[in-house]
Amino acid sequence: MTQDEAQVTTETVSESPATESTQDSSSEQYIAESKKYRKRAQDAETRLAKLEKSLAKAEETKLKEKEDFKALYEKSASQTNSITANADKWSKYEEDKRVSLIEQHPEEDRESLAKLPLDTLEYVTNKINSSKANAPEVVGNPRGTTPSKPFSEMNETEKRAWHKNVLNNVNN
Numbered sequence: 001m002t003q004d005e006a007q008v009t010t011e012t013v014s015e016s017p018a019t020e021s022t023q024d025s026s027s028e029q030y031i032a033e034s035k036k037y038r039k040r041a042q043d044a045e046t047r048l049a050k051l052e053k054s055l056a057k058a059e060e061t062k063l064k065e066k067e068d069f070k071a072l073y074e075k076s077a078s079q080t081n082s083i084t085a086n087a088d089k090w091s092k093y094e095e096d097k098r099v100s101l102i103e104q105h106p107e108e109d110r111e112s113l114a115k116l117p118l119d120t121l122e123y124v125t126n127k128i129n130s131s132k133a134n135a136p137e138v139v140g141n142p143r144g145t146t147p148s149k150p151f152s153e154m155n156e157t158e159k160r161a162w163h164k165n166v167l168n169n170v171n172n
Contacts, residue, residue: 094118101125 063072101121102110105128113121147154147162154162 097122104129 060072063069098114098118098121102113104125105113113124116124151159151162
């Protein structure tokens with residue numbers, strides 16, 4: 001048994017069960033229990049990641065000791081290929097996302113927005129698109145223009161023209 005394995009077994013043995021205090025409501029008790037299990041799971045994941053790294057290093061040193069450089073090269077080449085493929089996918093996604101976000105803005109803003117990082121560009125675009133529209137008009141307030149002279153001073157043709165103009169503004 002190596003020191004790492006001995007350390008892991010002593011760590012698991014030395015863990016003492018958590019003492020539960022009496023809680024007033026059952027929901028608080030469930031929350032506390034859930035937190036305890038989540039912490040335990042996170043600790044286990046951390047230990048597993050450390051162990052996997054140490055196993056990979058041990059395997060690498062074992063291959064170096066055997067002078068099996070061909071296997072080492074093939075292993076690193078496959079990792080490099082997968083990482084390169086992932087990087088290409090991400091670059092394509094980021095470029096497509098950037099183009100689609102920039103297209104939502106007017107022509108004059110596109111050049112300055114193209115220089116922003118993707119997360120900032122998303123934030124700005126969402127902020128602009130979610131801005132609230134103007135307040136709705138209150139019923140009874142005139143939208144059109146007011147007449148140039150009082151209604152009582154207008155002749156019949158002026159009254160008809162003004163009324164027609166009001167009706168056209170209401171329909172639009």
